[in-house]
Amino acid sequence: MALTGVIDRLKNTNLEEIGVSFSLADLMRDLKVEGNNVYIKLFSPSEKYHEYLKEKTEKTLKSIGAENVEVEFTSEPPKQQQQPPQPPPQQNPFESRRRIPGVKKVIAVASGKGGVGKSTVAVNLAAALKKKGYSVGYLDADMYGPSGPTMLGAKDKQVVATPDNKLIAPEAHGIKMMSIGLLLPSEDTPVIWRGPVLFKALSQFLFDINWGEELDFLIIDLPPGTGDVQITLGQTAEIDGAVIVTTPQDVALIDVKKGIQMFNEVQIPVIGIVENMSYFVCPDTGKKYEIFGKSKTEDVAKQYGTELLGKIPIEPKVAEFSDLGIPVVLAKEDAQSTQAFMEVAEKLIKKLSEQ
Numbered sequence: 001m002a003l004t005g006v007i008d009r010l011k012n013t014n015l016e017e018i019g020v021s022f023s024l025a026d027l028m029r030d031l032k033v034e035g036n037n038v039y040i041k042l043f044s045p046s047e048k049y050h051e052y053l054k055e056k057t058e059k060t061l062k063s064i065g066a067e068n069v070e071v072e073f074t075s076e077p078p079k080q081q082q083q084p085p086q087p088p089p090q091q092n093p094f095e096s097r098r099r100i101p102g103v104k105k106v107i108a109v110a111s112g113k114g115g116v117g118k119s120t121v122a123v124n125l126a127a128a129l130k131k132k133g134y135s136v137g138y139l140d141a142d143m144y145g146p147s148g149p150t151m152l153g154a155k156d157k158q159v160v161a162t163p164d165n166k167l168i169a170p171e172a173h174g175i176k177m178m179s180i181g182l183l184l185p186s187e188d189t190p191v192i193w194r195g196p197v198l199f200k201a202l203s204q205f206l207f208d209i210n211w212g213e214e215l216d217f218l219i220i221d222l223p224p225g226t227g228d229v230q231i232t233l234g235q236t237a238e239i240d241g242a243v244i245v246t247t248p249q250d251v252a253l254i255d256v257k258k259g260i261q262m263f264n265e266v267q268i269p270v271i272g273i274v275e276n277m278s279y280f281v282c283p284d285t286g287k288k289y290e291i292f293g294k295s296k297t298e299d300v301a302k303q304y305g306t307e308l309l310g311k312i313p314i315e316p317k318v319a320e321f322s323d324l325g326i327p328v329v330l331a332k333e334d335a336q337s338t339q340a341f342m343e344v345a346e347k348l349i350k351k352l353s354e355q
């Protein structure tokens with residue numbers, strides 16, 4: 001067998017099956033051909049691919065007449081070459097996750113379905129943590145329908161950037177906040193995000209905001225559902241936990257299950273579920289009504305190995321103060337919803353401290 005024939009053949013053997021763009025020849029570190037016997041040393045730092053490369057090499061060389069093929073591997077980088085080709089580029093997509101700078105604990109607030117009160121819960125949780133004396137940030141990552149500025153009475157806040165292009169988070173009710181809503185020309189501007197633009201904007205939102213002093217908690221208000229934003233978040237940022245908001249109806253709970261599964265897939269721990277609009281207490285009689293029927297949220301939480309963090313009543317004050325731009329937790333200390341939000345915040349802190 002001719003040495004040049006062997007080399008040519010190795011050059012023409014691609015390794016696309018393991019997702020790399022180079023050939024067997026690129027991995028070759030030594031080659032000896034004696035008659036029909038071939039000895040070859042291949043560079044492969046990962047044992048994971050040894051069997052595949054051995055079989056591929058034997059098959060390739062036997063197809064041009066080799067009788068014995070001896071394959072050896074080395075993990076030593078070639079001399080004078082800075083970066084040897086690495087065969088296994090099948091990276092863990094979560095490996096490159098970074099911590100959000102200037103924040104101790106990051107909590108994502110999500111919902112499987114729109115309209116269940118996710119933003120209301122996110123804003124009031126932020127307010128409850130603030131009320132407990134923590135420094136808190138609120139990031140409205142609901143890129144398609146940001147309601148954070150309205151709920152925090154911050155629609156007119158101006159966002160300025162530092163010389164190194166970090167967006168300075170304005171403050172509302174003592175909570176540092178940022179929302180795509182503050183950067184759009186008008187509230188009615190529809191936002192159509194194309195994949196790469198969304199990714200870039202979200203990355204900037206996550207990593208290029210100047211929160212001022214270090215935050216104890218950052219609450220991220222996600223869009224409803226299980227889409228691009230959630231996946232991008234899971235792949236780029238280290239999130240300490242997710243809180244899923246639901247209402248008691250079965251249709252909402254189906255989406256909670258999907259939400260939990262998605263967070264498991266993107267490896268974000270689910271801290272618990274908040275059931276919003278759980279019940280209504282008649283102000284005249286004090287009688288409690290479960291308007292949407294008996295809740296099964298606790299069962300679902302147990303089934304999926306998480307817990308119910310609390311039940312928030314339907315209370316007109318929640319919506320009224322929200323529309324006025326003040327979270328009910330800060331506006332009305334004695335409201336039932338305020339008590340419920342404070343309890344959820346306590347449970348949240350406890351669970352995070354156990355992590």
Ligand SMILES: Nc1ncnc2c1ncn2[C@@H]1O[C@H](COP(=O)(O)OP(=O)(O)OP(=O)(O)O)[C@@H](O)[C@H]1O
Nearest residue numbers: 114115116117118119120224313314315318319322
């Ligand atoms: N516990 C509550 N009691 C009374 N009204 C509430 C309660 N929770 C939410 N609401 C009201 O319900 C409406 C929807 O709430 P919110 O915008 O928080 O939902 P969302 O799940 O974030 O919606 P989206 O899907 O648009 O992101 C708002 O008008 C809000 O004030």
